[in-house]
Amino acid sequence: MPRHQMGGHVPAREVVAAATSAKARRIARADPPANPEAGEPPKRGPRVNPPTQTEYDALPVDKRMELFQARQQRPWQHFTAVGVFVGLLFTAGGLIYTASTWETGQEALRSTQQQQITDRYAKAVEQLGSTKVEVRIGGLYALARIAKDSPADATTIEDVVVAFILEHDYQPTREAPEPPKSGWQPGPDEAHAVRVLGMVINDPSHRRSLRSAQLAWVDWPGVDLTGCHLMGADLRAANLSGATLVGADLRSALLTRATLYDANLYDANLYDAYLGGATLTEADLRGADLRGTVLGAADLGDADLRDADLSRAHLRGAYLRDADLRGADLRGTELGDADLRGADLRRIQGKTEQQIRAVAKVDATTKF
Template identity: 45%
Template structure:
């Protein structure tokens, strides 16, 4: 039976399978670029004159571009070489400078060491003028070398303690003033820069330096225990928190001196000048202040217990914050002093001049007021006698 017209012919099972179409191979980019060959001389000669000129102009332009590229490469290379050279020079300069600074530091340290050694040797000289020069040489070294300041300070303090008159020299045989070398060392110490907070106290304990002159001296926290400073001139000195216990400061000039928090326990301040001094929170217990001048001194928190203030001058002084337990104030000048609300029980005020003093609210139980001047205090004789019977010879009433 024949196939219906228009129907597809049956497949030949022995026929080869149909091949799928393969993609065309990629064209080689290099092969796509036409190769250009340089024209021959004959071809060039055959060209019209204007074409030859055009080709010559193109050739010159290409030559200019090649020169520009070559110049740019050369410029870039030169610039890079310059930068590298500059960096190298700077590096060498920095290393040289650092090396020079290190060498300079070593040289300076060596010079300081040499100067220090020489000055110490001169400090032990038998000649006073050589020792004096050594003291000032050490001061210059201390200014130049901060790490050596404390050791120089301690060295000069030891020099003073060893060179001052020995303890075996009687007081009456002491010199009128320190020798030149001792005075120089004291001056250098007094004007030195402030010590670091961690530095130990300047040690001048038991130094025997009467009549020394150190106005405005820097002596904060100094150890002057048992020192002999009779008639020393220390006006305006900074002795804040200094230890002056048992020191002899009789007749010393301490006007406007900072003695805030200082320890003066057992010190001899007889006839000393302490007017305007800052004695806040200072310990003056068991101190001899007979005849001392304390006019206008700040005594807030000052311990004056068991202190002898007989014949002392405390006019116009505010004593309200001071501790006066068992204090001797006989014949003391207390004119205009502020003693309000103070406990003056059992205090010896015999012969004291209290005229114009503020005594309102003061406790006067068993106080010795014999011969005292109480005029202008606002206290009547009856009021006083109600507190103490020791009022024989006392004067009352208004100030004449």
């Protein structure tokens, strides 16, 4: 009779052997492995059943303790996974709420900023109508600041400043339909207005013309017009002696017989301007754009024209004695009867010494 039927004790060794044999039989009944070379689909792996009570009792104490602890921890692992998932949901919801709140705040901020700009604009325009010149000047620079802070409003501000300039230029009357040839002085805010216009436009390709601005015979000695915008302006016979016109936009401006003695026109844009008969003695024209500029019979004695662009300029009969033209661009420049005695023509571009000698007045003091 077998020992288990007799109520005897079954050795652990035999129990483990029986469990191992049972496990082997279960694996043998499982599906065989797939054969990739034969094109067979992968087979499902064997199912591992939990150990029976007999197998569990036959395990060593430390293994049984590991299984016991694993069974105890399994429910808590599920709870932990659920907690992590719920935490992720709360985090995602918080991020969505934060993004929505941020966008709402940005819209409110933009609305507030726009209202502030509107209020600043209204106040600045009101200042332009003041009877006090300092208040009007303050209004002009306030508009320049608004144009910088709000580029979308720059065109509107440009129109306002142009209207201010036209209102404060020479106003013809029945008795004096044209400016007096003896000269006239505009208010101090007019100079600030053309400077502010240059600040508002701030674009070399901009073609806003001030052709209708009446500034002929204006008496502006020593005026600071740095960066001003006077494109197409009528400045005939204007007195701009000692004026600062650094970086000024004078494209197509009418400066016939204007006086620009010792004026600073460094890097100024005089493209297609008319300066016939103008006085530019000792003027600083370094790097100036003088392409296509009419300078016939102009006085440029001792003028500094280093690196100036004089291509296609008209200098017929111009007085350039002792002028410094080093590095100037003379491609296509008309120099018939120009006086270049004592002028420095070293490093010029676009013309040879022979070409210049053939048309202009030169002598031993002319430097090539």
